Amino acid sequence: MDLSRFSMEGRTVIITGGSGGIGRGCARAFASAGANIVIASVPADSIPPALEEIEKLGSQALGISVNVAEPLELDRMVGETLQRFGRIDALINVAGGSYSRNPDMPQYKRSSLSEMDGEDFVGAYVGNVKTAFLASRAVIPHLQKSGKGSITNIGSIAGLDRKPSSPDIAAYGTAKAAVHSLTVHMAHQWGPQVRVNCIAPGTIDTPRPEGTVRPEMAQAAQRIAVGRVGVGDDIGSVALFLASDAAGFVNGIVIPVHGGE
Amino acid sequence: MSNEANPNPEDVPFFSLEAYSLAQRVAIVSGGSDGIGRMIAHGFADAGARVVIAARGEEKITKVVAEIEAKGHQAVGIPTDATDPDAIEHLVNRTVTEFGQIDILMNVVGGSQGPTFKRGPLLELSKEDFNEAFNINVTSAFLFSKAVVPYMLQQESGVIINMASIGARDYRLPETGMSVYNMTKASVMHLTRSMAKEWAPNIRVNCINAGHFITPRRARTEQPERRARSLAEIEINRFGNPSDIAGAAVFIASDAGAFFNGSYLDLHGGT
Numbered sequence: 001m002d003l004s005r006f007s008m009e010g011r012t013v014i015i016t017g018g019s020g021g022i023g024r025g026c027a028r029a030f031a032s033a034g035a036n037i038v039i040a041s042v043p044a045d046s047i048p049p050a051l052e053e054i055e056k057l058g059s060q061a062l063g064i065s066v067n068v069a070e071p072l073e074l075d076r077m078v079g080e081t082l083q084r085f086g087r088i089d090a091l092i093n094v095a096g097g098s099y100s101r102n103p104d105m106p107q108y109k110r111s112s113l114s115e116m117d118g119e120d121f122v123g124a125y126v127g128n129v130k131t132a133f134l135a136s137r138a139v140i141p142h143l144q145k146s147g148k149g150s151i152t153n154i155g156s157i158a159g160l161d162r163k164p165s166s167p168d169i170a171a172y173g174t175a176k177a178a179v180h181s182l183t184v185h186m187a188h189q190w191g192p193q194v195r196v197n198c199i200a201p202g203t204i205d206t207p208r209p210e211g212t213v214r215p216e217m218a219q220a221a222q223r224i225a226v227g228r229v230g231v232g233d234d235i236g237s238v239a240l241f242l243a244s245d246a247a248g249f250v251n252g253i254v255i256p257v258h259g260g261e
Numbered sequence: 262m263s264n265e266a267n268p269n270p271e272d273v274p275f276f277s278l279e280a281y282s283l284a285q286r287v288a289i290v291s292g293g294s295d296g297i298g299r300m301i302a303h304g305f306a307d308a309g310a311r312v313v314i315a316a317r318g319e320e321k322i323t324k325v326v327a328e329i330e331a332k333g334h335q336a337v338g339i340p341t342d343a344t345d346p347d348a349i350e351h352l353v354n355r356t357v358t359e360f361g362q363i364d365i366l367m368n369v370v371g372g373s374q375g376p377t378f379k380r381g382p383l384l385e386l387s388k389e390d391f392n393e394a395f396n397i398n399v400t401s402a403f404l405f406s407k408a409v410v411p412y413m414l415q416q417e418s419g420v421i422i423n424m425a426s427i428g429a430r431d432y433r434l435p436e437t438g439m440s441v442y443n444m445t446k447a448s449v450m451h452l453t454r455s456m457a458k459e460w461a462p463n464i465r466v467n468c469i470n471a472g473h474f475i476t477p478r479r480a481r482t483e484q485p486e487r488r489a490r491s492l493a494e495i496e497i498n499r500f501g502n503p504s505d506i507a508g509a510a511v512f513i514a515s516d517a518g519a520f521f522n523g524s525y526l527d528l529h530g531g532t
Contacts, residue, residue: 001284001308001309002307002308003278003279003281003282003306003308005504005507005508006278006281006508006512006517007278019381025276028276029276031276032276032277032278032280033278066508086447096522107385118266121342151382151418152452179515187496187531188496188531191496191498191531192383192496192498192499195497195531202520212331225457225458225462225522226461226462226465226519226520226524227461227462230520231520232520233276234520235520236276237276237280237516237517237518237519237522238512238517238518238520239510240517241281241508241512241517244508245504245508246281246504246507246508246509246511246512247505247508247509247512248497248502249472249497249502249505249506249509249528249529250504250505250509250527250528250530251496251497251529251530251531252496252529252531252532253280253526253527253529255521255524255525255526256524256525257520257521257524258444258520259521259522259523260457260458260461260465260522260523260524261521261522
């Protein structure tokens with residue numbers, strides 16, 4: 001049995017938002033495939049547990065606390081990565097979300113369009129689109145040197161849906177649709193050396209702060225064909241596929257991963 | 262990654278590269294004796310699956326089975342007319358007799374032209390051209406799936422992958438001559454979604470929207486100018502190869518694709 005086309009042995013991957021639910025799922029997948037992993041995350045205290053998990057899987061990990069909306073901080077991230085691992089082969093842009101979670105990042109909250117102000121609307125754009133753009137721009141010269149370079153953005157089915165799941169994700173859905181489009185432009189401008197793709201996840205349950213209950217998850221499971229909501233690993237396995245040689249002909253696409261909605 | 266609802270996502274067991282393995286799986290590949298089907302049959306076998314080649318033309322089937330066996334993998338060839346429900350029933354029964362299970366159905370059989378239908382501008386097509394294209398590209402996927410699904414439901418697991426085309430996806434007006442083919446592949450995309458809905462939760466159904474792969478048939482029939490035009494469309498400056506289609510199909514068929522369902526993978530290198 002030969003699974004070598006999914007291997008990332010000897011390659012280095014940077015995961016922004018790498019200490020959150022989807023980011024951790026990606027980190028586990030890439031660690032299992034033998035990659036060196038950089039966790040680029042804002043909340044510094046969330047990094048050590050993520051690193052520990054990766055090292056347990058036998059991979060090398062570097063944690064960098066970085067605000068991915070700031071070009072200078074991203075340059076520092078690239079510098080530290082090169083110093084430790086000497087190369088960058090893949091970037092996974094996970095940082096983002098439907099509302100801001102980190103006090104150090106631009107603040108925005110969810111609301112319906114009528115109740116939303118311009119700051120929150122732009123905040124969703126900064127948090128999801130600008131971050132992916134800036135992080136990609138910062139690493140692209142190194143990805144082009146890799147020979148196997150790839151970028152994977154995280155979009156959302158909220159950016160594809162014709163029937164939005166709730167009114168308060170309008171700005172998020174709009175921003176994620178922009179991430180989908182950004183993916184196509186990146187693939188067009190940075191190919192053929194670098195492949196660029198986007199995963200559009202459906203409902204993914206991610207670890208919450210203690211005491212947070214998400215009853216909507218049980219409800220969501222009922223409308224999903226596979227009968228459950230997704231977890232970080234479900235997106236990690238797709239992200240690993242997209243970055244690996246197995247996806248050598250996958251480029252400029254948005255892949256919806258939702259369990260059947 | 263199990264199918265069980267997991268109340269606490271942090272309890273999910275550590276991911277392993279073995280998630281992409283097809284060890285212990287049995288896969289039927291329709292149209293598996295040639296072109297993209299043959300590439301996938303090899304890919305499945307390399308990932309550990311036992312493979313059943315269901316196609317017309319015994320000679321080509323025998324050759325692919327021998328190729329796969331020469332690599333130390335298990336394969337069986339069963340000559341099957343993809344338009345004949347009885348022949349498909351026979352294929353499924355023989356697969357179960359031989360291997361005791363069916364885990365993966367890969368519906369590849371199809372094409373833009375064939376012995377019973379031609380492609381061309383709409384005004385030059387007959388009713389037979391239209392209906393036969395639908396039969397070969399859409400009805401066949403329906404018939405194979407319908408025959409296999411009772412076993413998958415009984416096993417409470419299974420994966421079906423349909424082969425569609427980027428011709429079903431393009432928002433630009435399509436190439437003259439590909440009208441009916443593109444229509445059938447759009448049908449396959451939609452059929453995929455209904456299958457995923459109706460056979461949930463234990464059977465996953467997806468499709469691959471393939472771009473430009475140079476199959477032996479295409480190599481024989483395509484004009485060089487058209488070939489050059491196709492290549493110019495592809496961002497990564499090359500056509501798809503056997504590893505590309507195998508990698509995509511193995512990912513979807515394996516547990517790594519556990520949450521990939523009722524969906525599609527565009528496979529075109531940026532087109």
